[in-house]
Amino acid sequence: MSSTEIAARVQALGPWFHNLDLNGVATAPSHFLGDYPAVKWRRFADAIPRDLACKSVLDIGCNAGFYAMQMKERGAARVLGLDSDEEYLAQARFAAEVNELDIEFRRMSVYDVGALGERFDIVLFMGVFYHLRHPLLALDLIHEHVAGDLLVFQSMQRGSRDVCSVKENYDFWTTDMFDHAGYPKMHFVEHKYADDWTNWWIPNRAGVEAMLRSAGFTIAVHPEEEVYICRRDARPYAAGPVYPSRGEAS
Numbered sequence: 001m002s003s004t005e006i007a008a009r010v011q012a013l014g015p016w017f018h019n020l021d022l023n024g025v026a027t028a029p030s031h032f033l034g035d036y037p038a039v040k041w042r043r044f045a046d047a048i049p050r051d052l053a054c055k056s057v058l059d060i061g062c063n064a065g066f067y068a069m070q071m072k073e074r075g076a077a078r079v080l081g082l083d084s085d086e087e088y089l090a091q092a093r094f095a096a097e098v099n100e101l102d103i104e105f106r107r108m109s110v111y112d113v114g115a116l117g118e119r120f121d122i123v124l125f126m127g128v129f130y131h132l133r134h135p136l137l138a139l140d141l142i143h144e145h146v147a148g149d150l151l152v153f154q155s156m157q158r159g160s161r162d163v164c165s166v167k168e169n170y171d172f173w174t175t176d177m178f179d180h181a182g183y184p185k186m187h188f189v190e191h192k193y194a195d196d197w198t199n200w201w202i203p204n205r206a207g208v209e210a211m212l213r214s215a216g217f218t219i220a221v222h223p224e225e226e227v228y229i230c231r232r233d234a235r236p237y238a239a240g241p242v243y244p245s246r247g248e249a250s
């Protein structure tokens, strides 16, 4: 395809969130975060195995496929990108075609990953968490159904970067820890944040780390402020709340 043809398709498929370089044609050259997500990727690319031969990768909330394509370029045997938005998926399919990368893209919500019936060596869950009304449910479902070994997680964070050490338990009358900036917190966005009504829950750093652990992911590396590379582990608590608590959590 000539540059003129690519530019015309890029224009027709826009607007783009991912700034991709498609044979010299930039898809989102005026992105408010700069050359995004390439600038972010450069800050954690070395923390992910260079050689993904024989590995399967699931990219949840793949958008135009920037990360899915990076994984395929590292030799992943199978890459599946999911997104709830058909227009972003059309961009991803076009970009993969231009780059001659064999990647499957499917319209599916993170809440439906159980239907895949398959675990993946690497699951990417980047930039989706704070767009969800039920973020912890999504993490639980990823753990239960699709996470095989590594989870690459990223979320916008707001609030303190401090992380308090949290005790195993507090009595009913102890409340001061909730006022500490480094206590795990989520900020609920009732209306909009950054002009985006799809931003619902924005955690602080302690909140991200606590929720990952609570969903059964052990943080192995934290190569970039918002990025965590985790190993799937046993969940510390049983799924589903029981009140009042009866015996040990399992």
Ligand SMILES: C[S@@+](CC[C@H](N)C(=O)[O-])C[C@H]1O[C@@H](n2cnc3c(N)ncnc32)[C@H](O)[C@@H]1O
Pocket (backbone or CB within 6 Å): 017, 037, 060, 061, 062, 063, 064, 066, 082, 083, 084, 085, 088, 108, 109, 110, 111, 125, 126, 127, 128, 131, 132, 154
């Ligand atoms: C901020 S973009 C992040 C894109 C990419 N993962 C990245 O990190 O650059 C959020 C993406 O998540 C998708 N998304 C939002 N809710 C979703 C859901 N419930 N299931 C799957 N994808 C979702 C959006 O359509 C969008 O493409």
